Amino acid sequence: MHCGEMGSRWGFNRTVGQMYGLLIIHEEALSAVQISEALNISRGNVSMGIKELQSWRLVQVQHKPKDRKEYYSPAGSIWEMATRVFEERRKREVDPTLSLLRDNLLDEPANQKEVFAQKQMNEIHDLLETVTHWAGELQSMSPDNLNTLMKLGSGISKVISLKDKLIK
Amino acid sequence: MHCGEMGSRWGFNRTVGQMYGLLIIHEEALSAVQISEALNISRGNVSMGIKELQSWRLVQVQHKPKDRKEYYSPAGSIWEMATRVFEERRKREVDPTLSLLRDNLLDEPANQKEVFAQKQMNEIHDLLETVTHWAGELQSMSPDNLNTLMKLGSGISKVISLKDKLIK
């Protein structure tokens, strides 16, 4: 139920959220009919939900021998699930904005107001670009390194200033 | 228009997104009537939208001398805007999930299935906790330090392993 409520906040809709929650909590892979019965939703809805979850690269299909049904289970570890949601949301939420901003910044400002507007857009653009670039770099680090970095927290400042001193 | 379309992805609805976009792009503060005329939406809708933006701590009210009207403008710099959206979304999207997970983990598992479910929930809980804790630490760093860190990107691994060697 909670996954349903949160589902919409996390980028998909109620039933899709519930479906994913169910798959994560359930050890064995589930068939479409099992999902529809467990959550009391129509068979068609399950089919659309699975499609949605696949577009997020969050579920995988399995086949059992001697059984024509498809069985679904979460794709990858909890960690992978997090990076995928993160990545997909970036694609949907940030990338289109970034490309719109770029397009707008190519236009010559026609008057004072547009100069200001572009200044603001430019600032947003640079910020989004720095942050998404950084996020990409972090994702390319090994989970171990990333974990060390996170555990270090704001203590990282000290490490960086140490580095600066050494260089000098 | 784009801010409207993106609005819903970024956590608020179309008109609220448009309103905020307008305020950011426009140098002078705007009155409620000006906003409703610029975006072609009802006066009442503007009032509700402002309330919503205030709940995100994204707009501020100004008063002009000799004028009883309220004028609205974005609260804080682009950087602050980003951290606020980030923080508010964490509150709305992550915190409730975290507390639900905690509650569930307090229950004794009644059977094998619940043992597995709790194992999964525990993993999600720890991940969310680590990440949100880290996000908090980052936000407490000075923008300058944070910027250095971001520019360093995945090069940070090297700095950390350097530190480890020095300690040894």
Added chain:
DNA sequence: TTAAACTTTCAGAAATTACTGAAACTTCAG
């Protein structure tokens, strides 16, 4: 080639969410 067993699609219904505009409320100058 057939038909049983399954999946997908999609038009329309249901549910949810957003918007309007008129009425209620607030504030303040005179």
Added chain:
DNA sequence: CTGAAGTTTCAGTAATTTCTGAAAGTTTAA
């Protein structure tokens, strides 16, 4: 006080999104 100039609220309507279920599509064993 009063009322003009503003803001907020909220019931009802409009728009959007989600869900259902029947029909169409697909796959495979025999």
